[in-house]
Amino acid sequence: xxxxxxxxxxxxxxxxxxxxxxxxxxxxxxxxxxxxxxxxxxxxxxxxxxxxxxxxxxxxxxxxxxxxxxxxxxxxxxxxxxxxxxxxxxxxxxxxxxxxxxxxxxxxxxxxxxxxxxxxxxxxxxxxxxxxxxxxxxxxxxxxxxxxxxxxxxxxxxxxxxxxxxxxxxxxxxxxxxxxxxxxxxxxxxxxx
Numbered sequence: 001x002x003x004x005x006x007x008x009x010x011x012x013x014x015x016x017x018x019x020x021x022x023x024x025x026x027x028x029x030x031x032x033x034x035x036x037x038x039x040x041x042x043x044x045x046x047x048x049x050x051x052x053x054x055x056x057x058x059x060x061x062x063x064x065x066x067x068x069x070x071x072x073x074x075x076x077x078x079x080x081x082x083x084x085x086x087x088x089x090x091x092x093x094x095x096x097x098x099x100x101x102x103x104x105x106x107x108x109x110x111x112x113x114x115x116x117x118x119x120x121x122x123x124x125x126x127x128x129x130x131x132x133x134x135x136x137x138x139x140x141x142x143x144x145x146x147x148x149x150x151x152x153x154x155x156x157x158x159x160x161x162x163x164x165x166x167x168x169x170x171x172x173x174x175x176x177x178x179x180x181x182x183x184x185x186x187x188x189x190x191x192x193x
Contacts, residue, residue, distance in 0.1 A: 005115055005191050010060035010071035015157070015176040022172075023179050025186070025193060033059040033071065037085075045077025046107045050123045053109030057121075061113045068189050069113040074176050076152025078104045086153035089142050095153030096141065101132035103166075104152065106174045110182050114189040122185065124178035126169030133163060 007025070009016065012032035020027065033056035039048050052073035061069045076083040078098055086092035106128065111121035133141075141160065147153045154160035156174045170178045183193045 005189075006064075006067045007186075007191055008060060008064055008067050008069050010056045010069055013176055016072060019172055019175060019177045019179060020182075023183055023193065025183075025191075027070070028067075031060050031064070033057075035059055037073075039082050043082070044080055045075045045082045045105065046123050046125065048082050049073050049075040049107040049109035050111075050121060051109070053111040054119065054121055057111035057113045057119060061117070065117070066115050068115055068186070068191050069111075070182070070186065071111045072108055072177050072182070074106060074108045074151050074173075076104055076106050078102070083152040085149055085151050086147045087149065089147075092142055092147035092153035093138070096130075096133060096138055096147075099130045099152065099154075100138070101130065103127060103129045106152070108173045108176065108178055110178065110185055112185045112189045120185055120188055122181060124170055124173045124181050126167065126171070126173045128164050128168075128174065129166035130163050131165045137163070 007027045008029045008031050009027040010033045035055050053071045057069045057071035083095045084091050106126045107123050109123050113119045146155050146158045172179045186193050
């Protein structure tokens with residue numbers, strides 16, 4: 001679109017690019033922010049998601065003045081516990097066993113830096129319940145490797161959707177980017193959507 005603001009997605013997630021495409025948004029550039037994603041002591045899952053999104057946006061904005069920056073971070077929480085982005089089968093097993101038969105929440109912090117440098121942000125929460133997983137279901141899911149790099153050790157847009165008995169809130173939030181809220185934030189930043 002000629003004359004429209006320059007949008008940079010501060011994420012390396014192919015899921016976020018795909019989700020944006022669903023609502024007709026194609027960033028001009030993708031520039032992942034390399035930040036320390038370790039939780040701060042006492043940080044809640046909600047606060048962690050928001051802080052990471054804001055830090056990612058701010059880092060990318062430093063090198064891209066006068067551009068609109070979109071950043072997000074998705075965190076799975078059980079109570080006050082922040083579950084890791086599973087990189088090993090042991091981490092995935094820990095997450096899935098913890099969520100098996102109980103509720104958990106998915107928080108995505110979304111931060112947009114306007115071309116004038118002002119930041120707007122919010123956190124979107126989705127509540128889910130996972131069925132009690134049998135030993136066979138757990139083993140089969142771990143073998144699938146769908147859990148790799150996923151917050152909480154599962155991706156709802158795959159086999160694990162069959163484990164979710166209840167979802168209250170935004171489905172796209174669980175995938176990695178709440179589309180309704182993201183669209184509104186981008187509109188508020190002057191980006192045509």
